[in-house]
Amino acid sequence: MIDPLEHSFVDKDRARQSFVLEDTGFDEVPRRFRRFYRRWCGADDMLAANEALCPVCKVVIRSVKELRAGDLVYCMPCMSRLMLVEEQGKLIAKVIY
Amino acid sequence: MRDWIDPHQLNEDDFKSTVQSFEFWFEAVEGYLHGRPFGVSPLTKEIALSDRRRDGLITTLCNYCVGEAAALEASSGMIRFAPDRLAQVFLATQAVDEARHLEVFLNRLSQLGVPNVDVEIESRANRSLLKFKDRLLEFVDAQDWEAAVFAQNVILECLESTVFRHHAATADPVTAEILAGVISDERRHFGFGENDLGRRLQAAPHVHARLAKIKRDLDTLVLDTFSEVMGELDIAPADRPDLAGDYLAAVARLGFRP
Numbered sequence: 001m002i003d004p005l006e007h008s009f010v011d012k013d014r015a016r017q018s019f020v021l022e023d024t025g026f027d028e029v030p031r032r033f034r035r036f037y038r039r040w041c042g043a044d045d046m047l048a049a050n051e052a053l054c055p056v057c058k059v060v061i062r063s064v065k066e067l068r069a070g071d072l073v074y075c076m077p078c079m080s081r082l083m084l085v086e087e088q089g090k091l092i093a094k095v096i097y
Numbered sequence: 098m099r100d101w102i103d104p105h106q107l108n109e110d111d112f113k114s115t116v117q118s119f120e121f122w123f124e125a126v127e128g129y130l131h132g133r134p135f136g137v138s139p140l141t142k143e144i145a146l147s148d149r150r151r152d153g154l155i156t157t158l159c160n161y162c163v164g165e166a167a168a169l170e171a172s173s174g175m176i177r178f179a180p181d182r183l184a185q186v187f188l189a190t191q192a193v194d195e196a197r198h199l200e201v202f203l204n205r206l207s208q209l210g211v212p213n214v215d216v217e218i219e220s221r222a223n224r225s226l227l228k229f230k231d232r233l234l235e236f237v238d239a240q241d242w243e244a245a246v247f248a249q250n251v252i253l254e255c256l257e258s259t260v261f262r263h264h265a266a267t268a269d270p271v272t273a274e275i276l277a278g279v280i281s282d283e284r285r286h287f288g289f290g291e292n293d294l295g296r297r298l299q300a301a302p303h304v305h306a307r308l309a310k311i312k313r314d315l316d317t318l319v320l321d322t323f324s325e326v327m328g329e330l331d332i333a334p335a336d337r338p339d340l341a342g343d344y345l346a347a348v349a350r351l352g353f354r355p
Binding site for chain 2: 021027028029030031032033034035036055056057059063064072073074075076077078079080081095097
């Protein structure tokens with residue numbers, strides 16, 4: 001049996017999952033961008049593989065593809081450019097100025 | 098034909114020119130303010146407030162008015178010495194936001210039965226917040242872009258955002274809805290500040306020491322204001338939101354130590 005902790009966070013050779021985004025009612029950006037963001041529901045809010053939490057404004061950023069370390073995303077509600085990084089087995093977004 | 102655009106596919110220049118445009122602002126605020134005169138849906142009903150709660154809310158709103166008036170005067174003054182046209186346009190949208198915030202808070206004071214809001218603000222305003230306003234406007238008068246952005250868009254906006262979010266969670270329905278609209282605006286303001294300063298500090302690290310001194314000078318005023326507002330809202334010290342968690346996290350991302 002392989003210890004799951006010995007696995008890397010993401011199998012980088014595996015094709016990325018794709019996601020169809022629906023509008024979640026987030027209304028703080030123009031309509032054409034709204035499906036790419038949703039409200040964060042607090043510490044119990046489990047992020048999907050295509051989501052990242054903006055550390056600046058605490059809005060959930062969404063992508064049409066699974067997110068991986070090194071990806072760049074934008075948070076339109078607070079105008080931030082972010083890079084996904086892996087820290088302690090978790091994928092988190094960091095601001096790039 | 099699809100009716101959406103993937104923002105993550107934009108190049109950096111296009112992203113910046115999009116989010117700092119008047120057009121973006123107009124479509125964004127339309128989403129959460131349309132059909133809400135003075136920030137409140139006609140369907141939202143008032144609840145009865147006890148005298149003590151009403152009085153605390155009036156004092157809090159008076160201080161919100163001081164903060165918003167400071168941001169209105171500062172953001173409109175900064176347009177003249179903004180570093181580029183995009184920043185000028187963004188600040189114009191921020192000035193409009195701040196004017197709206199001031200207006201909705203003044204309107205709320207009138208709804209609560211305050212006969213002369215100017216007299217009430219004068220008598221109830223937090224002294225530390227007034228000092229903070231004076232310092233901020235000194236930076237604007239001196240056309241000191243870095244200091245003005247730091248004091249207004251990072252420090253003041255972070256303080257306001259933290260207080261508004263936690264107040265909205267316990268406020269009466271009308272005040273909570275007003276605050277929700279204001280919070281949505283604040284995301285743009287502190288995001289602009291953090292990103293603008295972050296870029297500047299990378300390009301000119303020597304600015305860091307000067308801003309660190311400004312931060313030390315203003316921290317006391319910010320924390321005094323925060324503590325007093327939390328008391329007015331009748332929030333026990335143990336239940337108070339973690340200003341440090343939000344404010345210090347923002348300044349830590351810019352490289353400032355607590």
